[in-house]
Amino acid sequence: MHPNSAILLILRRMRAPLIVLITLYAVSVLGLTLLPGVDADGRPWHMSFFHAFYVISYTATTIGFGEIPYPFSDAQRMWVTFSIYLSVIGWAYAIGALLALVQNRAFQNAIAMQRFGRAVRRVREPFYLVCGYGETGQLLCRAFDHLNRRFVVLDIDPARIEELELQDLRIDAPAITADARHPDNLLMAGLTSRHCIGVIALTSDDEANLVVAAATRLLHNGEASILCRVTRPEIADNMKSFGIGHIINPFETFGEYLALAIRSPGSYQLMEWLTSTPGATLKPQREPPRGHWILCGYGRFGQAIADDLQVEGIDLTVIEPDHSIACTSQNVHGVGNERHVLEQAGIERAVGIIAGTNNDIANLAIVATAAERKPDLFTVLRQNLQSNQSLFSTFQADFTVRPAQIIAHECLGLLMTPLLARFLAEVKRRDDAWSDAVVARIAQTCGERVPMTWNVALDGRGAPALEPALRGGAEIELNALLRDPTNRQERLNAVPLLVLRAGQQHVLPDDSFALRTDDDILFASTRTARARLQGTLVNVNDRDYVLHGRAQRAGWLWRKLARDPQSVAP
Numbered sequence: 001m002h003p004n005s006a007i008l009l010i011l012r013r014m015r016a017p018l019i020v021l022i023t024l025y026a027v028s029v030l031g032l033t034l035l036p037g038v039d040a041d042g043r044p045w046h047m048s049f050f051h052a053f054y055v056i057s058y059t060a061t062t063i064g065f066g067e068i069p070y071p072f073s074d075a076q077r078m079w080v081t082f083s084i085y086l087s088v089i090g091w092a093y094a095i096g097a098l099l100a101l102v103q104n105r106a107f108q109n110a111i112a113m114q115r116f117g118r119a120v121r122r123v124r125e126p127f128y129l130v131c132g133y134g135e136t137g138q139l140l141c142r143a144f145d146h147l148n149r150r151f152v153v154l155d156i157d158p159a160r161i162e163e164l165e166l167q168d169l170r171i172d173a174p175a176i177t178a179d180a181r182h183p184d185n186l187l188m189a190g191l192t193s194r195h196c197i198g199v200i201a202l203t204s205d206d207e208a209n210l211v212v213a214a215a216t217r218l219l220h221n222g223e224a225s226i227l228c229r230v231t232r233p234e235i236a237d238n239m240k241s242f243g244i245g246h247i248i249n250p251f252e253t254f255g256e257y258l259a260l261a262i263r264s265p266g267s268y269q270l271m272e273w274l275t276s277t278p279g280a281t282l283k284p285q286r287e288p289p290r291g292h293w294i295l296c297g298y299g300r301f302g303q304a305i306a307d308d309l310q311v312e313g314i315d316l317t318v319i320e321p322d323h324s325i326a327c328t329s330q331n332v333h334g335v336g337n338e339r340h341v342l343e344q345a346g347i348e349r350a351v352g353i354i355a356g357t358n359n360d361i362a363n364l365a366i367v368a369t370a371a372e373r374k375p376d377l378f379t380v381l382r383q384n385l386q387s388n389q390s391l392f393s394t395f396q397a398d399f400t401v402r403p404a405q406i407i408a409h410e411c412l413g414l415l416m417t418p419l420l421a422r423f424l425a426e427v428k429r430r431d432d433a434w435s436d437a438v439v440a441r442i443a444q445t446c447g448e449r450v451p452m453t454w455n456v457a458l459d460g461r462g463a464p465a466l467e468p469a470l471r472g473g474a475e476i477e478l479n480a481l482l483r484d485p486t487n488r489q490e491r492l493n494a495v496p497l498l499v500l501r502a503g504q505q506h507v508l509p510d511d512s513f514a515l516r517t518d519d520d521i522l523f524a525s526t527r528t529a530r531a532r533l534q535g536t537l538v539n540v541n542d543r544d545y546v547l548h549g550r551a552q553r554a555g556w557l558w559r560k561l562a563r564d565p566q567s568v569a570p
Helices: 005-013 015-034 049-060 074-103 105-121 135-146 158-166 183-188 206-219 233-241 250-263 265-275 300-311 339-344 360-373 386-395 403-416 418-429 432-446 467-471 527-538 540-548 556-561
Strands: 036-038 044-046 127-131 150-155 175-177 196-201 225-229 246-248 292-296 315-319 330-332 350-355 378-382 399-401 452-457 487-491 494-501 504-507 520-525
Touching (some): 015 074, 105 183, 127 206, 135 403, 150 158, 183 206, 206 225, 246 403, 250 265, 360 386, 527 540
Parallel strands (some): 127 150, 150 175, 225 246, 315 330
Antiparallel strands (some): 494 504, 494 520
């Protein structure tokens, strides 16, 4: 939409009323100048255009002032009376047209667009552009608000934007009802702003997400992160052709998790440990058993799950009511909540069942029917709507698939902790013994609760106290960095998981690992350990105490009070 569209719309809609008003005023002023009056001496006189305009102005607007400069003649009074009624008609027409314009949806949208554009231009700190405010977008924006990160929202549904405005958020986020498929809307939302550090396409339309990805790649001047939600493989291939590296398919992601849990329970436990909410206690979950599985629903979700399970050699039977859908494995036509259909699918010898239709109530009915027939089944439930959370929490399946949460969690992990994705990819390649050892080490160091995962770059921004020493050639080992700045004899509750140096990964570096400038380090730690370690990275006194046992005090008072005039022990 053109930035001056509101002004253009006003001029277009108010053109006729303004012409009518100008014509009425001109006729009234002209008539008043032509009609003769009588001055104080009884001589005829004609009113000037200035006086006539002055009289008509306060008369036609119903203000009233009087007959000036001399009392009017009967002819003048008759003309003024005519002008009054004429102007009332003109003003009624103009005011009616103005009220209609204010209520016009196009005008309201134009005003909202201009207000939105001004709000985006006022953002002077890094922000993310979120396209799509569905369930996934809501979860992600709440997380951004909790992390004090700015964001801008585009969504085609006005009800969702109204819902955002009603949310109890600490950050006043600019939001507008607009179609993300139009690049002009993305530009208005700050796509080319130097403060835009990431674009997240979360709409339910894969093609719209593709347009957002392409527009970002072609129009953005910097290196903004691009994250896209997608469920169709052909759209994902098109995104890859634009160089989009972060493509999130929630169905494929869960399929990989389920297959990993069957193939390597220890690796899955480690991934769940590192990607859960920090501070939460991990609940023990049943390991998915090998054997015969039943999959109800062979849509996009079912196809992704079936592909991953078949790679693991799982015996799978698909239940699908649509005869036109061809399955790559043995299938039974019908609905999964019917007993005879489950019997045809081999419920008696099954070890697990997956309810993967796009209807939440149907999924609950499928699993409930199967559990009545065989209570010890491993159950996997697909939850499509967040509003049904209470129903799914009551059922307590072994696995609950929430696509919105999967996408939001993946986005947060990629944006907030980029190195975590690299480490998780390494976990998938390792065996159970290696993963069990890592879990044991993290649990011994950080406790039984979920640790925080975070990464830091040893540069001037991430480690301003440490970077000058590294650049000066100081030999600093990882073990020294992990000393407690309140008592250097103690070790912080932190585990270095990965060091990225010049594109090369060093997984689980040992204590003697020598640090260098611009190293990126991924840690798993407690919240307290993170705060203290960050203090070492940014505070010169903490750094000197941790590395050398003594801290330099620059203040005059410290120097005066200390025994050693140059330094004191903290």
